[in-house]
Amino acid sequence: MLQPCSNNCSFCFVQYTNVMSNENLFRGIDKEEIGEIIRNVHHQVRSYNAGEIIIHEEEEYDSLLILVQGTVTTEMMNPDGQVLVLEQLEAPATLAPGSLFASHPQIPVSVVAQNNCRALLISRNSMNQILATNPKVLTNFMEILSNRIQFLSNRLKSLQFQSLRSKFAQHILQMNTIQKSLNVTLQKTQQELSELFGVARPSLARVIREMHNEGLIHAQGKHITILNIESLRRTK
Amino acid sequence: MLQPCSNNCSFCFVQYTNVMSNENLFRGIDKEEIGEIIRNVHHQVRSYNAGEIIIHEEEEYDSLLILVQGTVTTEMMNPDGQVLVLEQLEAPATLAPGSLFASHPQIPVSVVAQNNCRALLISRNSMNQILATNPKVLTNFMEILSNRIQFLSNRLKSLQFQSLRSKFAQHILQMNTIQKSLNVTLQKTQQELSELFGVARPSLARVIREMHNEGLIHAQGKHITILNIESLRRTK
DNA sequence: GTATTTTTGTAACATGTGTTACAATTTATA
DNA sequence: TATAAATTGTAACACATGTTACAAAAATAC
Numbered sequence: 173m174l175q176p177c178s179n180n181c182s183f184c185f186v187q188y189t190n191v192m193s194n195e196n197l198f199r200g201i202d203k204e205e206i207g208e209i210i211r212n213v214h215h216q217v218r219s220y221n222a223g224e225i226i227i228h229e230e231e232e233y234d235s236l237l238i239l240v241q242g243t244v245t246t247e248m249m250n251p252d253g254q255v256l257v258l259e260q261l262e263a264p265a266t267l268a269p270g271s272l273f274a275s276h277p278q279i280p281v282s283v284v285a286q287n288n289c290r291a292l293l294i295s296r297n298s299m300n301q302i303l304a305t306n307p308k309v310l311t312n313f314m315e316i317l318s319n320r321i322q323f324l325s326n327r328l329k330s331l332q333f334q335s336l337r338s339k340f341a342q343h344i345l346q347m348n349t350i351q352k353s354l355n356v357t358l359q360k361t362q363q364e365l366s367e368l369f370g371v372a373r374p375s376l377a378r379v380i381r382e383m384h385n386e387g388l389i390h391a392q393g394k395h396i397t398i399l400n401i402e403s404l405r406r407t408k
Numbered sequence: 409m410l411q412p413c414s415n416n417c418s419f420c421f422v423q424y425t426n427v428m429s430n431e432n433l434f435r436g437i438d439k440e441e442i443g444e445i446i447r448n449v450h451h452q453v454r455s456y457n458a459g460e461i462i463i464h465e466e467e468e469y470d471s472l473l474i475l476v477q478g479t480v481t482t483e484m485m486n487p488d489g490q491v492l493v494l495e496q497l498e499a500p501a502t503l504a505p506g507s508l509f510a511s512h513p514q515i516p517v518s519v520v521a522q523n524n525c526r527a528l529l530i531s532r533n534s535m536n537q538i539l540a541t542n543p544k545v546l547t548n549f550m551e552i553l554s555n556r557i558q559f560l561s562n563r564l565k566s567l568q569f570q571s572l573r574s575k576f577a578q579h580i581l582q583m584n585t586i587q588k589s590l591n592v593t594l595q596k597t598q599q600e601l602s603e604l605f606g607v608a609r610p611s612l613a614r615v616i617r618e619m620h621n622e623g624l625i626h627a628q629g630k631h632i633t634i635l636n637i638e639s640l641r642r643t644k
Numbered sequence: 645g646t647a648t649t650t651t652t653g654t655a656a657c658a659t660g661t662g663t664t665a666c667a668a669t670t671t672a673t674a
Numbered sequence: 675t676a677t678a679a680a681t682t683g684t685a686a687c688a689c690a691t692g693t694t695a696c697a698a699a700a701a702t703a704c
Contacts, residue, residue: 248561250569251644258564270557273550280561307540314509317553321506324560325484325516328494331568332606333486336691361651370568375691377653393652393700408487490662572661597681611661613683629670629682 188217188240188292195238195264197312209306213298220285227268227283234277234296237267242289246281247367257367258327260286269316272296331370334408337379339369341407344389344396354398424453424476424528431474431500433548445542449534456521463504463519470513470532473503478525482517483603493603494563496522505552508532567606570644573615575605577643580625580632590634 189203198206217240220226226244227233239261246258246268258281261267271279273296294302303310330339343365347356358365366376380391388404390397398404425439434442453476456462462480463469475497482494482504494517497503507515509532530538539546566575579601583592594601602612616627624640626633634640 248565248568250565254569256568270554270561272554273547274554274558275551276558278558280558280565304543310546311509314550314553315511317550317557318506318508318510320557321553321560322510322512322514322516324557324564325506328560328564328567329484329486329516331564332484332492333490362653363651372692373652374654374693378691381653598683599681607660608662609682610663610684614661617683 188290191240191264192238192292195266196316197238197266197309199312200308201306209302209309210292210294213301214295215298216293218291218293220289220291222285222287224285224289225282226285226289226291227279227281229279229282231279232277233268233271233279236269236272236294236296236299237283237291238294239263239265239267239289239291243286244283244289245286246283248281255367256331256370257364259323263289266316267291269313270320272299336369336371336375337383338408340365340376340379340383341388341404344398345401345404347396348398348401354401356396356398358394358396424526427476427500428474428528431502432552433474433502433545435548436544437542445538445545446528446530449537450531451534452529454527454529456525456527458521458523460521460525461518462521462525462527463515463517465515465518467515468513469504469507469515472505472508472530472532472535473519473527474530475499475501475503475525475527479522480519480525481522482519484517491603492567492606493600495559499525502552503527505549506556508535572605572607572611573619574644576601576612576615576619577624577640580634581637581640583632584634584637590637592632592634594630594632 189207192198192206192210193201193203198209201209218237220242226237229247229249241263243260243262244265244267245260248256248258267283268279268281271277303313334342344356347358348354351357360368362376362380363373366373369376380389383389384391388398388400388407390399425443428434428442428446429437429439434445437445454473456478462473465483465485477499479496479498480501480503481496484492484494503519504515504517507513539549570578580592583594584590587593596604598612598616599609602609605612616625619625620627624634624636624643626635
């Protein structure tokens, strides 16, 4: 049975072990063992309020953060304040894994809490200890790093090569798959979508209007009806 | 003393051990030991001619390639044939390290030989074996993965946020640092530069002309004289 | 249920880059 | 050295997205 390491260790009251067992880093490892792994190294749980910046772009960071509660976005910002949201992540998730063992530990993105979040913080030394003694965690961590490389490569390709119209068409098609209906409801505001697509909000609104006027979709606020799914798929 | 593993193993004739000892993957490991590591796993050396595609975008790939001779570029291409060169790499270099242990081993970039190249091929199983028995190689490999994540993040940021003018200004300033003169010579054609910047060639030519006309630089073919280094630095 | 804030819709205009085409120049090759 | 090929310089026009501004509509808070 799991025991807390001390009365004031907020992690050990088992509340996060369930969550952690769903995180890729600990995939294939049972809860008791996860608890043991964490208990044996220095760790702490940190809390963040909605809107708070969990990791500041360009900062040096020598710990791994594992999001155990809440939702975050990873973002880049240029000097004029233009924002690009790389992705949205929900607990459980490993945050900024690439900075832990890079030659220069500067983090190229910001991580922003979207609601109340908690994250487990493990120092680089502790991670070294975990990786050295748990081959399964090591394999998982390498897979996380590798997947991140693929994710970034694909994100780059999409930003560089896809038109705004094509990004939006693809987004509606995704909603269509998830919601299993030609009548989809956008889960994000135009502002949020435009930050994901890396464009200005009125540009997105214009593209939506054009697609509406051309009869591809019927757009009314967050409600979109797909009128011509084939041309949506052909959109490029 | 190093012995070849067989008479037809082109690696073992020690010709590449020097090169390998400079590759990050084997950093901190001496040549004899590198030879031992390679000899103990399946491996082969492949040759490629200039222009040949070493790794095809979107293909599945379950081996690691270590470039031991020549220069390659990693590229992305969109359906219309527009090219973005991610980077140019010279031997020694580890190619597409992110695909080896990703959940889905699809490679998001192409790797193209710029001249005659040779690469050492090690299968995933062999790499597993190497990583399991050589902690130093393992650490190095994780560092390579982490650095790649940072590289891609920074590349993304630059492509998304920097104007063409700013990219070119930065490039000239880099040349200035390397060549230690206000009179720099471009090492690449405009075509090559435009593929690095992800734009069309005439767009780059136009920006160069504008900067010339504004008196920032004097541009004559590949020869650029920096006339106002301060405004180059301020260019955004 | 009203007031306030956020989100959406729209317009006019600015700007940066793409496209195509071709001549001038430089570099490579026979 | 002559010839061909590649590279650079330039122009006119197209097109996608950015900028700014404001009204209409919807969502949220009081």
